[in-house]
Each structure stands twice: as C-alpha cells, then as structure tokens.
Amino acid sequence: MDLKIKVEEREASLFTFILTPIIAFLFAFLVGGILMEWAGVSPVDGYSAFLGGAFGSPRKLADTLVRMVPFLLMGVGIALSNRGNVLNIGAEGQFIMGAIAATWISMLLQDFTPWPIITVLAFLLSLGAGGIWGGIAGYLKAKMGINEVVTTVMMNWLAFKLLQWLLRGPLKNPESEMWPMSPHIKAKMPIVIPGTRLHLGFIISILIAYLTYYLLFKTNMGFKLRACGKNPFSAKYAGYNVENMIILSMIISGGLAGLAGSIEVMGVHHFLYEGISVGLGYTAIIVSLVGKDHPLAIIPSSFIFGAIYNGVVYLQATTGLSYTFSKALEGMIYIFVLISELLARYRIRIG
C-alpha cells in the first residue's frame, strides 16, 4: 500500500488569515470546556470567570494591557528577525538579561540618583544587554553557520542560571531569607491611568511596534532585511551584506526582548526574582505567529494573549481549578493556534 502525505504551500487570503486564529480559539475553548465539565466545574462559570478576569472591570482590562506589553515587545522583535529568516527562540533569555541589567543599574545608583535618570539608563542598558545576548547567536550564525535555534535555546538556560546565581549573590536582598530575590528598586514606569496599574511601558511598546513596522516596510534597512530573509542568494548578488543583516536582526530582536525585561521589572514587580519570566519569551513566539510577523497585527495578537494569560489566572483563583489545569488550557490554546496556522498555510493531501 502506498500512503503518501503531500504538504504544499498555498496562498491564503487575508480573510483566512484572520479567521484561522479565531477558529483555533473556539476549538481550544470547546475542548477546555469539556475538560472543565470533567473536572466538576461548569464551563459557563469557568468561562465567565475567565472573561471576567481578562476584561471584567476597567482595572482588570488595564491589567490585561499591562500583561500585553512584554508580549508585544518580544513578539515584534521576533517578527523582525523572522522577516530576516533568523529564528529567535531566545527572547526568554534576552528578556531575563534585560531585567537583570535594569535591576543592577538601579541598585547601583538609586541611593544618590533621581529615578527618572535611572529609568532611562535602565532602558538603554537593557536594550544593550538583550541586544548582545541575541547578537552573539546572530554572530555565530552569520560567521560560522551555527544554527540560531540551538544557540538561542542554550543561551536561555545560561541567562536563567545567571539569574539564579545573581539572586543568591550580588543582587541578593539581604532581608529576604526564604526567597531569592533582589531588593526593591526605585526605577519605575509612571502610571498613566491613576487607579490602575497601566504604566508608561504600554505606550512605549505601542510606539515601538509602529517604529518597527516603519523600519521593516518603509526604509531601505527593512527592505534589505526582508530581501535577505526571502532570498539570501539574490541579496548577496544585489550587493547586500547578508551576514551583517543576520547579526543586526538578532541584535534588534534581542534588544527589544531586553527592553521588555526591564519594563517588566520597573513597571510590574519592582524587584527581580526567579519567576520574572516563566515562559513569556516562548509565548511571544506564538504571539508573533498569530500576528503573521507583522508588527501592527501583533498589537491585537498580544492583546489576546495578554487576556488569555490573565483570564487563566483568574479562572484558577475563582473556580478552584488547579494551576496545572489552567496551564493545560493555555497550552491547548497554543496547540490549536499552531495547528490552524499550519492548515491555513499549507494544503495537506493524503493518498
């Protein structure tokens, strides 16, 4: 018997591109509802808790917008490197490096420097830290042909282990005996809507999404970067420096993830701890996928993922479903999104 599975790329319309993630979410919620029923919670209660957690009040909506910030910044960075055909799986590590940089500069200067200055310095430093972390992987790919997926994943672990050590050493809060964490930092993101947690980082991230869009589609740099991504042979023939483009795209991508890390520390937690990023950088890959690597489409995409993230937390808190259940629901959404993307982009024939 000859059973063959053929996978062909196809051109999908804008309509299918918008429709596919919606169908994916519906499917995930359907299966999630069945699981909830099984776990003894009414799906109606579950999902009203979920939606309430994400959009239930102005305050909760603001929290969703806050949650969307790291997804947006990292998603846009990942989109940019994807356009250059460099796959950055390392946003997680670059995010951590940015968070470390912001905490460190703040601890160093906060006793004698006003916070706005530290905040600006933290911005620049976190851009640099993330940029270097990403740039190393870019350099290794460009000059030695080492696969960036492998190096970025490895460097995620390196960054995480560095974080663990710093929190027990140089950046340790001497008052905290139980949990490894840094002291409170004074550098912060000003709140833009009083009474909520919505901070300046939100506006900055929207601005950066627009700037990235402009860079990618309106400037010669973006043109060349996309050309190198689409066809490195003709890019080389047209006189572009393909190697430098690979490195540059990883520096920008890493820099934006680093910035996300510092905004997270300064805007949300105000101290550094081990759980500063539990997989935010990996989720951002899916955020960018749903946004079709288009910086402006990643704005709604990151909003949806911010809502899912917060909704799941609230679901767990109000219904008594376990943490693992809420994580399973989250994971299911991701899997359905991935499958639907595949079905939208490729035609699969059996026989």
Added chain:
Amino acid sequence: MRNIIKRFPGVVANDDVSIEVYPGEVLALLGENGAGKTTLMNILYGLYKPDSGEIIVSGKQVSFRSPRDAILNGIGMVHQHFMLIDDFTVVENIILGLSEFGIIIDFKTAIRRIEEISRKFGLQVDPYRKIWQLSAGEKQRVEIVKALFRNAKILILDEPTSVLTPQESEALFKTLRKFVEAGMAVIFITHKLQEVMAVADRIVVLRKGKVVGRLRREEATIPQLARMMVGREVLFKLEKKPVTPGKKALEVKGLWVMGDKGVPAVKDVSLQLRCGEILGIAGIAGNGQKELVEAIYGLRSPIKGTIKIFGYDMVRGTVRDRILRGISLIPEERIRIGIIPDFSTAENLVLEQVDFEPFSKPILGSIKKIDFEKINRYAEKLIKEFNIVTPSPSTRAANLSGGNIQRLILARELSRGSDLIIAEEPTAGLDVGATEYIRKLLLEARSNGKAVLLVSGELSEVLSLSDKVVVMYEGEIVGGFKPDTLSLEDVGLLMAGAKRMSREEVAKLWT
C-alpha cells in the same frame, strides 16, 4: 526506450527520443549540458515519468513509479552527485534499503558478496570505511558496487569522469569493459569526445532533446561528433554596427579560482575587454565559466591573480564596490539569484538601487526612507521600455513567466548606468521571440559603448554576437579567436578539449 517525450515548464527536455542498448555493449549518450541526456536516463531509472513513450526491458513493457521498480528490473544508475550517506560505512550504504538483510543485519554475508563483486570486476572498496573518508573515485566505485549488489544488468553512468583523475578514468574504462564481457549493458553519459572514442561501442548524440545522430564507434570521427553535438542554428539576422573599441573595461590576469568541489575551477585565466566590445566565452557548461563570472562580480574570492575593472584593482572588493563602479550581472540562475520571487516587480527592479537617490532619502544615519512612489514610476517606465508583461508593478515577480523574469532582470541591469555588463547564458530556456529581443539588447548595449562579457554554452550565439571569443575547457582558456576566422569544427574541437591553441596565439587577441 521508444518515442520518449518529457516536458518541463517552458522546455521540452526529451522530444520523441528512442534509444536501445543491448547486452554486452557500451552505449555512449553524447550531448551538451541541457541536451536532455540526464533527463532521459532519469526516466529510465524511474525518477521521472515520461509524458508519453514506452520503456521495454528484456522484451517486456514496463512502467516505473520509482527507482525501486527500476532496480527490480535490473537497472542501476550512478549519478553525477553521489547518493551516499557520509556517516555510514561502505557496507551500510550498499545494503541500505534492502529488506533481505532483516532487522538484525547480516553484515558477514553482505561483506562476502561485496568482496566477490570487487574481485570479479577489479573494483577496490573497503567495506568498513566511512564514506566521508573516501575520495571521489572511491565513492564512485561504492556506487557502482551498490548497483551491482542489486543485480543490475543495465548500468547507467552520468558523467562519471567529471570527478575522476585521468588515471582513475582509465581504470573505470577497464572495469566497464569487464562488465560488457560479463554480458551487461552500460549506458555512459558524457560530453567529452575522447572518452566516447575510448570506451563506446555505439554512440547516440542528443541535441536540444532530440536524437541528431546514431553511429557505431568505427564509423565516427571526433570532428564529426563535435559538429553533431554543437550543431548549427540559423540565427536571425542581427544588425551589428561597427564600433571602435574604447577604454579597457575589464582586465583579468593569471586568475585562479577555487570551485565547489575543492579543486581549482578557473586556472590561470587572462582576458581583456574594452568598451564597445562583446567578448564571448564559449565552452560546454561546467568548465569554469560560472566560477570565473562569480570571481569577476565579487561573489567568489580568487586564490590568486588580478581583476581590474575600469583600471581599479577589484580582487578584494565586495559586490557592492563593483556595483558602485558600474558592473551589472545577468545571472544564469534567474529565479534563484536574479530575483526575489516574493517581492513585487517594482521592488525587484530597484534591488541594487534601493539605497540611492531618488529612490530613498536619509532619515537617520544610514537608514533611509524609501520613496515607493518614485520606485513605481520608475518601474512603470521600465516595464513599458522593455515590454515586460505583468499586470502591474506590484505583481509578485514569482507570477511572471520565465521570459518576462529575464526581461525584468535585463531591464534592471541595463538601466542602472553600468558600463560593464556580464551576461551569463542570457537566452537559455527562452522562446525564440524573447531570445531575439535579448540578443538585440546586448548588441544595443555594445553600440552604446558598453562592454559586454557574454558567457554562453550556445556556440552559435557566441559566434554571432561577439567581437572576440575565448574558449574555456576544464578551467583554462584553450583558444581565442575572432568569429569567422575559425571553422565550426575547429571550435567544437577546442570546446571538447581535443585541441588547444598556444598562449601566444590567444594573447594576440588582446592587441
């Protein structure tokens, strides 16, 4: 094989081809690159399905769905590029895919049979070595043993000597004679005339997908084969105005360039080209022309030698430096290198110029804002001027036909003010109309005082367009002459490596 027809998009690779081969003979399939030899053999080996025609093996009509079917019918093929797994040993590669060795592999029996085969035919292989440790010649022997291990009665060899040293080639020919004595049939694909004369019993000559000659070796002479292989085509009358050559555009001296196989592909090449001149490089594809062009354009760095472009030393320069000095390249691999298929026609038309005024304006450092309006207007102008058939400038280049993609590339390369134009196989695979148009454009460039370096495997094209012609064979320049001063037969002999002119004779061309 009877009346085989195989079409690919835009070309007929095999046009009603019939060949037969009998046990106990070596059949040589002779032809230029692109003549359809390999396609024909890939059909016999089950890699392609013919559009029509039939294959008969040992009196029985067969239809192969995959090489597996071909192997079961006693057909073996050794490809030009080896199909071996580098990290596996010789014996592992040979038995790969054979079910008779079961899940727990019986290496002993396998090795015994391999040793039997190598003794019988004088094919030295060490079953325990890994493929990556072997030389090209050894790998080829492994491929042959692999075919024999599968009881091949008909053995196809695709350009087997291209990776061999002369001594290895000699040894291979001896082995082939042993196969024939043992009652096997051998099909030998080549474009080298001496090899045909050395090893073949019968010869079939292919040109442009058609059989143009069938003869026994005893009846054949090298000049006759050369003429058949190269052919002559009635060219449309092209108007070639007399032009007085201007300043030196390109000067290459003693250039050596490494090829992809790890041996020099360009050996000690020197040439000169002046403005208002077309210099043709003739030769069968794969004799170093591609590497020479890549070195001149900066895509491949030479081992030694000098390249001067408009008097500037450019050996170490980048592609970008050369573009700024005014060189254009019309690449042979149109779709892979010439365009970005996912970009629009307009964007493809400004690939090299997107950084320059008026198409972009600086905003911050080297970041410039692209003026898409200007690009579109420029594209519309070129589309009209060069008759590119496209629905609009924003149509993806991938949606254009082959001929229009070539027009797009020519429009781009001829319109950006370059004075040195390198055209690599500019008309290969195009229909008559597009071919004629593109030749006319090249002649026009010449009349406008531009220097044109024309690389083409099609001899009639080189001879009718060029002011001077050099012939490349195995990386060297083996001849240089003005068109019409040499007979077609002599040119064919130069191309096939059967004859060469002295350095002094070639050097006369530059004075």
